[in-house]
Amino acid sequence: MWDILIYVAFMMLTGTCVYLLLENRTLKTLVTIREDENKTTEAFLETLLENMEEGVVACDVDGNIIYHNQAATPYVPLNNILDESQRSHDFIDHLGQPLSLDRLPLSRALRGESIKNVEIKSISKNDGTQSTLLMNGRPLNNIQAQQGGAVIVFHDITEFKEAQERMRYLAYYDALTELPNRHYFKDQAMNVLHNARKLGEQCALLFIDIDQFKTVNDTFGHDAGDQLLREVSRRMLDCIGDEGVVTRFGGDEFIILLDQTEEIAATQRAQSLLRAFEAPFNIKKTSIYVSPSIGISLYPRDGRTLEILVKRADQAMYQAKRQGKNTYAVYSVNQNT
Structure with missing residues (x-):
């Protein structure tokens, strides 16, 4: 009775081969079952594909x-x-x-x-x-x-x-002022210094502290202080434009990095910043006057690393404050003493 050897390959699901001995009368039934299984599998795969997010x-x-x-x-x-x-x-x-x-x-x-x-x-x-x-x-x-x-x-x-871009923004930009933060500044400054070293160019770093800011905070509250920082940021951006990178370094301190800039051009930019602060800031319907004290360091004259340039611009900024505030000072060796 068993006289037919049928070789059936189940490739779709297992990829294995099975030998079956079947009677003649069962062959038609097997084929019908197999066709039904194929239709069921095809319908399942079609449903699966149509419901994929991909x-x-x-x-x-x-x-x-x-x-x-x-x-x-x-x-x-x-x-x-x-x-x-x-x-x-x-x-x-x-x-x-x-x-x-x-x-x-x-x-x-x-x-x-x-x-x-x-x-x-x-x-x-x-x-x-x-x-x-x-x-x-x-x-x-x-x-x-x-x-x-x-x-x-x-x-x-x-x-x-x-979401990735938002995380990157939060990592490299200040949430209050929307300026680049110190992490962004560090990355950008390293590139600028590398190019300056490679091309034999100069660049300038301006360290800025806002005079009278603590008084504004104590008198009008932290909300007013935050609004003032935002307005200060806008004025500095308007003044610098595309000629440099304005960053909020922390608190009421800002750093401006000027690429391909010598001392004369750096002092001219500092003077422009001083003029930008002459008009009062309208904070909570009150006219408030603040001013910047600005310290300037130059690459490579005052330092060849970012850490040293920031330190010496900071020293120059304190020299500007000692000179009466609302002014700028260029770093000199004498400021180390």
């Missing part, structure tokens, strides 16, 4: 879209990924450069490349909405190991990138 797109060797799930729908061309006229989105890379069709991850996978964690930004042509996508993909090979197209899987990481 977008999935597959195309054939000619770039024709053969499958995409619901998450990928907003980004998918109507029919063909190689047809420029069908693009609903523009894409740019992590450096902000536009991505041409041949540089898109799916196009690269179609040429045989493996795509791993490629980050791109998508811009909708309809409303300008921007999204950041993380993409992985690879070519699709058939049973004969011949390329039959390509598949890409991507995830919208916009919220993650926004």
Whole structure:
């Protein structure tokens, strides 16, 4: 009765091979059951793909879209990924450069490349909405190991990138004044000093302390002091513009880093800052006058490291205070005594 040897390969789930001896009369039943199982598995996989947060797109060797799930729908061309006229989105890379069709991850996978964690930004042509996508993909090979197209899987990481940028902002910017903080200043100053050393240039560091700030705090309260610091920051930014980096170093102390600046230019900038403080600050409907005391140190004359330059600008600032405040002083060796 047992006269048929059937070789059945269960590749989908286990990848193993099983030999079965079956009677003739049971063959039709087995095939029917197997077809039903395949349909059930296919329906399950279809449901799984359609409910994924990740977008999935597959195309054939000619770039024709053969499958995409619901998450990928907003980004998918109507029919063909190689047809420029069908693009609903523009894409740019992590450096902000536009991505041409041949540089898109799916196009690269179609040429045989493996795509791993490629980050791109998508811009909708309809409303300008921007999204950041993380993409992985690879070519699709058939049973004969011949390329039959390509598949890409991507995830919208916009919220993650926004949270990451927010954390970076909090790490490098002062929450009260929105100026760069001392961590940002240190990184920026190291780059400036490196370039100055490499090119044989000078640069200047201005250490600023706000005169009468403690009196404002004690008289009008900390809210008024905070508002004053914000207004002081705005005036310094307006005065310096793009010519330097204004940072809040802590409390009522600020540092301004001026690249490619000699002593004459640094003192001129200090004079401009003094003039910027001549007008009163309107704090809680009250006109308040404060002034800066400014100390100046110069690279490389006064020091070749950031620590020394900050220390000597700080010493010069105290010299300005001893001279009556509301003025500036340039560091000199005599200030060490």
